[in-house]
Amino acid sequence: MIRDYPTTPFTDQKPGTSGLRKKVKVFQQPNYAENFVQSVFDVIDGKQGATLVIGGDGRFLNREVIQVAIRIAAAAGFARAIVGRGGILSTPAASNLIRIRGALGGLVLSASHNPGGPDEDFGIKYNIANGGPAPEKVTEALHARTLTIDRWRAVEADDIDLDALGEVKVGEMIVEIVDPVADYAALMEKLFDFPAIRAANLTMAFDAMSAVTGPYAHDILENRLGFAPGTVRNGTPLPDFGGHHPDPNLVHAHELYETMMAPDAPDFGAASDGDGDRNLIIGRHRFVTPSDSLAMLAANAHLAPGYKDGLKGIARSMPTSAAADRVAAKLGIPAYETPTGWKFFGNLLDAGMATICGEESAGTGSDHVREKDGLWAVLLWLNILAATGKSVDTIAREHWAAYGRNYYARHDYEGVESDRADTLMAELRRKLATLPGERFGDLEVETADDFAYHDPTDGSVSRNQGVRVLFVGGSRVVFRLSGTGTSGATLRVYLERFEADAIDGDTTDMLADIVAAADAIAGIVRHTGRTEPDVVT
Structure with missing residues (x-):
């Protein structure tokens, strides 16, 4: 009835x-x-x-x-x-x-x-x-x-x-x-060389963060790939995630980071988030930013059976660093810059215009599904490590030597009063026309805009997707309000500096002048009352 x-x-x-x-x-x-x-x-x-x-x-x-x-x-x-x-x-x-x-x-x-x-x-x-x-x-x-x-x-x-x-x-x-788990695990076995990963005898630490990927990781990593029992930490999904924040970043997965920075660290470390679509990648003594991970996965994807015929294109969200663009240029394939939100990637994937996509917020994926996929990224990294016999650190350093390095960080100011956040963005948008040519320390603004995306698959236009300030020489800062919180507003500030040769710098030091410029341009302290971000990733 x-x-x-x-x-x-x-x-x-x-x-x-x-x-x-x-x-x-x-x-x-x-x-x-x-x-x-x-x-x-x-x-x-x-x-x-x-x-x-x-x-x-x-x-x-x-x-x-x-x-x-x-x-x-x-x-x-x-x-x-x-x-x-x-x-x-x-x-x-x-x-x-x-x-x-x-x-x-x-x-x-x-x-x-x-x-x-x-x-x-x-x-x-x-x-x-x-x-x-x-x-x-x-x-x-x-x-x-x-x-x-x-x-x-x-x-x-x-x-x-x-x-x-x-x-x-x-x-x-x-x-x-x-x-x-069954259908998803079967798909992973088609995309990746499970026998090669097993034969590589790699060691690993995976933090499921008491969230959804626990059962998937136990079955795929420990049962099918033969990693040692205990490789999967916090592998039982809990209604409160064990009282922890299931966000795979260096703040909330700090124990994993400490494990990977220890003298006896395993070969590879990874984590996934609450619903399994995000990932954290850390090699022994080497953290890989999500933007770099996207670029490195794209550059090496051909080593996995599911991608042996090459990529049709690479797509990244606008706030994600331009590292993947350089890979696309070398491969001779299109690079797409979209608004934040996986639905924009879905149009490109459905149209056969892109194969691998990624966002700086720790989401990467491919045309095998229409969502970002945390374990997919972990398994592609494992496939690359097995195929090359190289460490994560070696792969990262060789990549930067070939493509240059995009020093990158995201500063999150969480729970900002919505009125204050909206005022900051409105004031920033009013300044866009006059910013080009202004100097902030040694940085000169080359262009500034409010990002609008023209979807090549259906002709739709998405406006007001974030404010971009590009400096002469390839550095930039991006400002946008996040739509993933449940109270107040999260102001996200994305900081990026490109260096063709200086690949061994400290990220904090390399971005210091851009951090200062970001506050001078947007008045972050003045509008929010915050002198430091809540989370740095």
Whole structure:
């Protein structure tokens, strides 16, 4: 039996770049999650008889919202819902399942790298049939629907057992509980040379951060690739991520960093985030920035079976360093600069214009799915190490010797009052026309703009994607507000300096003059009251 539940709209359900993210207590309000899920189904066509994928990163509230989503999906006319056992599906695994099972789309329940728990964050996003995040035309329609919704509909049914593999019926819809790892691991075995990685006898430390990649890493790294038991740390997904922040950077994965800087460090270290789409790469005594990792993976991808025929193109988000552009130029393939948000990469991948994509926020991936993929990056690095017999440090130094080095850092000012952050950006935009020619210490502004992207696949234009200030000689600073937080605003300042020959400098020292210029240009201290960033990556 299908029942209608009267409701009233919430005014704060506009999806960001990665869906709707709010505090758990917001989602726990009566009708809040139900309104959003129903609004998703109200604006998408083709539901009758279709397949839907549902899963999440295991954070607090994951199971409860999955049960609700199943009942609403059954009422909406879906014929089948495929759900990861225990409610678990990494974001890249969900993308893969959508693609291989011909699903109409999927609900991914995650707030990515944000903390989890009763007082922390939760999120829902909708991915479309290509496996990637919904485009703006869908999220705009979804937001509009959340402002007018007056009822949600659900099949009256008991909760199902999310931990039992197999099929059950909810109303007329079949719910299939699947192993969340199996199909994803099989895809990885096709892309990478698992026998060569096993034969290389590498040592490794992987921090799953008590998040979704634990089961995937245990199966792939320890079982299939033969790394020693204990290689995977924090490998059990926990609703509060063990009280830790599941963001794979040098602040939140500091224990891994200490392990990799120790005299007896293993050959390779890596971590992934809450929902499994981001990665941290550290070799013995060598941290690799996400921007450099993208460039180095692209330069060496041909060593893996899945990429032996070469790349069609490389795409990076605008704030990501230009290191990958130099690889594309040497390979004679296109380089694309897009706004932040994986959906822009998805258009290029679908069109066959790019093969590997990456963002400075620790996300890299390829055309195997339509999301960034943390374990994919780890496995490609392992394949490269096995094929070359070289260390991460040697690969990095040889790369910089060939291409030059982009010294790079991102400064995050978190939880800034939204009004203050908006005022900073508005004031900065008003100055753009007069910045060229101005000097800040030894730096001279060459150009300054508000980045706009003209999508070569569909002709759409995305404006106001971040302010760029480019200095004579190739250095630059970028300012943008992040859409991944749940309260206040995060001001992100991206700092980059290119050196053709000086590859052994200290990053902090090399960027000091650009940091000073960034504050002089934008008035960061004046607007935010902050004298230091909260996080440096």
